[in-house]
Amino acid sequence: MNIRIAHLYPDLLNLYGDRGNITCLQKRCSWRGIEATVHEYRLGDELPLDETDILFLGGGSDREQCIVSEHLQGHRDAIQSYVESDGVLVAVCGGYQLLGHSYQQAGETIAGLSIIDSYTIAGERRLIGNVVMRCQHQQLVSAPSSATSVVGFENHAGRTYLGPAHTPLGVVTQGYGNNGEDGGEGVLYRNVIGTYLHGPLFPKNPLLADFVIRSALQRKYSSSIALSPLDDSVEHRAHDYLTRCRLARCQ
Amino acid sequence: MDGKTVAVCGTNGKTTTNNLLAALLRAQGMRVICNEIGSNMIAGVITAYLECCTRTGRVEADIACLEVDEAFGVHVLPHIEPDIVIVTNLFRDQLDRYGEIDITRELLVRALKKVPGAMLVLNGDDPLCASLCRTPPRVRTFFGVSEEVPVPTGGESISDESDAVQTEAREGRFCVFCHHELQYRYYHYSQLGDYFCEGCNFRRPTLDFAAREVRLDPHLAFSMNDLPVQTAYRGFYNVYNVLAALTVATLLEINLDDIDAVLASYAPQIGRMEEFVIDGMPAVLNLSKNPTGFNQTIAAMRADTRQKNVVVVVNDNDQDGTDISWIWDVDFEQMAEADAGFARFVASGIRAEDVALRMKYAEITPDTVLFEKDVRRVIEVLLRGEGEVTGKSGASRGEVLYVLVNYTPLFETQRVLLDLQAAGSAARADATPRRRRA
Numbered sequence: 001m002n003i004r005i006a007h008l009y010p011d012l013l014n015l016y017g018d019r020g021n022i023t024c025l026q027k028r029c030s031w032r033g034i035e036a037t038v039h040e041y042r043l044g045d046e047l048p049l050d051e052t053d054i055l056f057l058g059g060g061s062d063r064e065q066c067i068v069s070e071h072l073q074g075h076r077d078a079i080q081s082y083v084e085s086d087g088v089l090v091a092v093c094g095g096y097q098l099l100g101h102s103y104q105q106a107g108e109t110i111a112g113l114s115i116i117d118s119y120t121i122a123g124e125r126r127l128i129g130n131v132v133m134r135c136q137h138q139q140l141v142s143a144p145s146s147a148t149s150v151v152g153f154e155n156h157a158g159r160t161y162l163g164p165a166h167t168p169l170g171v172v173t174q175g176y177g178n179n180g181e182d183g184g185e186g187v188l189y190r191n192v193i194g195t196y197l198h199g200p201l202f203p204k205n206p207l208l209a210d211f212v213i214r215s216a217l218q219r220k221y222s223s224s225i226a227l228s229p230l231d232d233s234v235e236h237r238a239h240d241y242l243t244r245c246r247l248a249r250c251q
Numbered sequence: 252m253d254g255k256t257v258a259v260c261g262t263n264g265k266t267t268t269n270n271l272l273a274a275l276l277r278a279q280g281m282r283v284i285c286n287e288i289g290s291n292m293i294a295g296v297i298t299a300y301l302e303c304c305t306r307t308g309r310v311e312a313d314i315a316c317l318e319v320d321e322a323f324g325v326h327v328l329p330h331i332e333p334d335i336v337i338v339t340n341l342f343r344d345q346l347d348r349y350g351e352i353d354i355t356r357e358l359l360v361r362a363l364k365k366v367p368g369a370m371l372v373l374n375g376d377d378p379l380c381a382s383l384c385r386t387p388p389r390v391r392t393f394f395g396v397s398e399e400v401p402v403p404t405g406g407e408s409i410s411d412e413s414d415a416v417q418t419e420a421r422e423g424r425f426c427v428f429c430h431h432e433l434q435y436r437y438y439h440y441s442q443l444g445d446y447f448c449e450g451c452n453f454r455r456p457t458l459d460f461a462a463r464e465v466r467l468d469p470h471l472a473f474s475m476n477d478l479p480v481q482t483a484y485r486g487f488y489n490v491y492n493v494l495a496a497l498t499v500a501t502l503l504e505i506n507l508d509d510i511d512a513v514l515a516s517y518a519p520q521i522g523r524m525e526e527f528v529i530d531g532m533p534a535v536l537n538l539s540k541n542p543t544g545f546n547q548t549i550a551a552m553r554a555d556t557r558q559k560n561v562v563v564v565v566n567d568n569d570q571d572g573t574d575i576s577w578i579w580d581v582d583f584e585q586m587a588e589a590d591a592g593f594a595r596f597v598a599s600g601i602r603a604e605d606v607a608l609r610m611k612y613a614e615i616t617p618d619t620v621l622f623e624k625d626v627r628r629v630i631e632v633l634l635r636g637e638g639e640v641t642g643k644s645g646a647s648r649g650e651v652l653y654v655l656v657n658y659t660p661l662f663e664t665q666r667v668l669l670d671l672q673a674a675g676s677a678a679r680a681d682a683t684p685r686r687r688r689a
Contacts, residue, residue, distance in 0.1 A: 017580045023612050198576060200576060200609075
């Protein structure tokens with residue numbers, strides 16, 4: 001088996017160690033004997049979505065996000081049909097904001113891709129800190145009505161509001177999430193993960209990484225896939241540090 | 252105070268630059284105010300003045316050399332009214348405190364606008380830094396390296412490293428003024444090099460103080476506008492720190508005839524490739540607090556042909572930056588290569604779990620990675636080869652121990668190393684007669 005990961009604009013959208021997420025997906029595939037190749041796309045490149053199994057859009061600074069949003073409009077329809085046919089898309093931070101209808105920058109409202117029914121407005125204060133959230137999505141938990149935790153770090157001035165059709169990726173038990181008001185963090189829609197948690201999201205949340213890999217394989221090979229288990233003790237130790245010690249220390 | 256005031260800002264190299272400048276001035280017999288240990292926020296700057304203050308409040312000094320945190324420059328610079336502001340570089344650092352590199356630059360722009368009379372001394376090789384000369388236009392001086400640094404024989408090279416640099420997060424790839432991607436005639440590391448923009452006329456400015464004939468082995472040496480400079484430092488990045496200090500010394504019309512003596516006797520600051528010997532084992536402590544600095548440290552370690560043990564200590568206290576995502580932008584992969592000469596690794600500090608995770612995904616052989624949050628304990632175990640860490644023997648197979656720390660573990664770790672060094676010397680003194688008898 002093999003999958004193709006398309007990393008969009010790594011030269012522009014690469015704040016906060018997004019690279020760690022790509023490395024993580026690639027390694028967790030190769031440790032299972034699944035070949036994962038990463039293809040980087042830059043401004044002006046063709047984007048062969050019919051050959052893409054995982055699409056990754058990271059976070060950038062305002063200036064760079066602005067450059068990207070203009071160029072991405074040309075790929076909008078293709079990305080939408082990719083998403084609606086269960087293509088896997090991971091969008092972090094600025095990339096997450098771009099998926100919505102609009103976001104604001106320096107007093108201006110800039111059009112997004114409208115792939116997700118959401119919009120982002122500029123907040124005065126940046127929302128910064130460690131995040132712990134509870135996820136109850138059926139795709140992510142082993143048993144019905146159970147929950148799992150996802151941890152990470154957020155740093156954003158934007159406040160994102162989801163439309164009624166969407167449910168957030170999780171509900172924060174520590175941190176601010178999408179807008180600091182409704183408790184929701186990120187979005188999970190079909191095989192799209194949008195989140196403000198940047199940097200090493202997948203390494204510390206192997207469950208989320210494996211959901212992405214499994215979804216990509218199932219779509220590609222049109223069959224139910226069971227990933228072979230890995231020794232995730234190092235991952236869990238880093239994850240649990242934030243859910244346990246961190247809570248005590250931060251409050 | 253009647254004398255001049257120099258402020259040093261920038262992500263990396265503030266302390267080294269500022270202290271070297273202070274040393275050059277003191278060698279001239281000047282009385283210098285200096286916040287030597289890198290206390291660069293408001294309290295640290297005030298303290299530096301108070302230390303040179305008489306009881307009646309007179310500041311008895313000829314000149315002030317102050318490193319100032321770039322994000323706090325807005326508050327600090329108007330008070331100290333600097334005659335000269337040095338900006339060493341702008342890299343990604345402590346993101347949760349400043350937001351993004353553009354925000355850091357913006358804060359610095361606002362700070363510089365408040366001191367329009369100050370002359371700027373800027374790293375011309377850094378486009379983010381050089382662009383500051385228009386804030387507003389004023390007297391400015393640029394320093395930089397005006398040649399592609401050749402591969403030094405028998406050691407690790409800057410050029411060799413550029414493969415890794417391609418994957419390294421590079422700030423300021425795009426022109427600050429017109430947003431076109433910058434082109435490079437040649438390139439040093441991170442975003443530093445001889446750049447130009449095809450979209451507007453922004454380009455590396457003419458360097459007023461240019462380093463050429465840069466040599467790295469065994470120590471950094473170069474010529475600055477035909478003045479030969481020999482340092483006691485390792486690491487290419489130090490060329491900028493020395494250049495910045497010498498540039499300002501020249502502008503202040505300091506006699507540079509004796510710089511060899513100053514540079515040779517000038518001890519590196521705490522935790523800047525600071526060397527110790529513990530029970531006969533050499534140890535090196537180096538502050539590595541952001542990807543650019545850390546990658547430069549890895550390059551320096553790889554250039555060291557000895558078998559190396561490496562302890563990585565990462566804390567996430569406020570002064571460190573509570574976001575440690577930056578460790579994923581560090582090329583740990585460069586230490587995983589079998590021929591790179593690394594024996595053992597230790598993940599340590601408050602965020603040891605994350606360091607170990609980073610090492611795992613760099614595919615550093617798991618058997619070589621130890622996990623121990625307590626720095627003192629881990630150094631003892633590694634150096635003395637006594638005891639176990641996470642169920643593995645700590646016995647060292649290395650010939651040198653490198654301890655890489657971010658900001659808050661620095662002082663404690665230095666104390667541990669000094670203690671062990673002193674204890675080792677005492678033990679050796681005790682042991683000497685016995686060895687003689689044998």
